[in-house]
Amino acid sequence: MANAMHLRWRLAVPDPQEEALCAWLEARGSSAFYREADPPRACYAYFPPDQEAPDPAGLAAFPGVDLLEAEPFGDEDWLAKSREGFGAFEVGARFHVRPLWDGTPGPADRLDLVVNPGLAFGTGGHETTRLCMALLEELATAGRLGGPILDIGAGTGILSLAAHLLGGRALTAFDIDPDCGPAMEELIQLNAHLLKGAKPYESFVGTLDHPRVQGPYAGLLANILLETIQELLPRMAEVAAPGAWLVASGILAERTDEALVSLVSHGFKPVKVLKEGEWIAVLAERVAA
Template identity: 85%
Template sequence: METAPRLRPDPPCYPEGMANATHLRWKLEVPDPQEEGLCAWLEGAGSSAFYREADPPRACYAYFPPDQAPPEAGGLAAFPGVRLLETETFGDEDWLAKSREGFGAFEVGARFHVRPLWDETPAPADRFDLVVNPGLAFGTGGHETTRLCIELLEELAAAGRLKGPVLDIGAGTGILSLAAFLLGGRDLTAFDNDPDCGPAMEEFISLNAHLLKGAKPYDSFVGTLDHPRVQGPYPGLLANILLETIQELLPRMAEVAAPGGWLIASGILAERTDEALVSLVSHGFKPEKVRTEGEWIAVLAVRAS
């Protein structure tokens, strides 16, 4: 469910005479419930990059290129709790360094070490060394919901319940499918309706070839839950997407889930836990466990037999 860090991997190119162009960066305080809407507003206003820091206080940053006037800061009033903390300008030569701030290596669950591709921090011997490109697409491992899902996958694997086939709905980069594969899951399929996620999933596999030894961890496609490649029944479903989207897709999820199969659902704000649990139960998914981190939850539920 992570808000996609919209970062260019290299400094943008400008016509001759703009080599020393000045970029603008906003540092923002953003309550979690406002992040999605704010990100969309900023992108529509010409922001070239947006991300939230992984570590507290988890500030958000929005970047504006030299040829794009920023929106009026007064427009932030439409997003309750959002505050512009500071503005900063910097030259084109500092773009790469500034865009990489806030992306360091970190550990997820008991088995994973996640690092951006430019970070050479070695992984502990007992952890999988996952390499991510924060400019790829939604799904870099830093968001609470992604971490919660990986922790639940670890629990399923330890209990011998990570059996395929597994369908990853709204997979982004495919990070959850790759984590499931490394934990022993097989016959995985990942998809997303965002066309950018097709090449992002392919590149994500390439970045982690050192873990795969030539294996193909999952099949992938761009499409929806009604795509012909969605067959079922699936003993496992992953859905790290927004609650509204989960609610919209639950009838179809119930159709393709195997009786007794599990569903990991996340992208859900903790304040909406009751609403999420009621929605799951009403579509035949019995909640088994709720994990919480910060303002977010992930739910492990089982399809009624």
């Protein structure tokens, strides 16, 4: 009997369309979706053998999205296909990130992070994650990671792990997505070689109003969408200590002014903006009331 055939779409996807397209594909049976870390940063969507792919004409609802290739492949190729396009790479001045199937450690002068692509957002490959990690390095150099620190919408927990490895303590990470609970625990297991028995962060699935959110915090991480940041800013201001830092990303560069105005209006003074591609990250400080 012939092997059941999977289908892989390779797509060109402008950054602003990525989240909406991912949701559209998932609702139509896609079993996995990811973007390459390296240029040209194509996106890939997978469909299992028992799932008919959606009509490509539906992609017209997403400006700039283009289906570059639709490739069928057999069961024996599934693992190899799912791993294509995600290799090891360096982030900032201190980190080397590699997928769990790559057994080659990074350079001795870098922290060798191991991630499992696909479980949840936060593998280090997206510009917003890299920008946040760069700002964490600057905060570490300034001795400002003493904690407590709250990671809002943590995904896999990669930013909390990075903060811990840079010297951060008393970290709490959470996400509203139930899949992120196991992902955050797995990230700790995958990086046991760096942690040497330490638990880098406490984690839970929930919202910013969860009883486990106990401020005041000396630092906040929020690598989420700007709309979500704007919605949560009043509560973030409540749990941030005077002088606390906020690293915020998931913000398109074209909306920089809007983001800065939102931060200022809720008592966060922008200190620095980093940009990569179409995305920015902002370092801000909580102004004393």
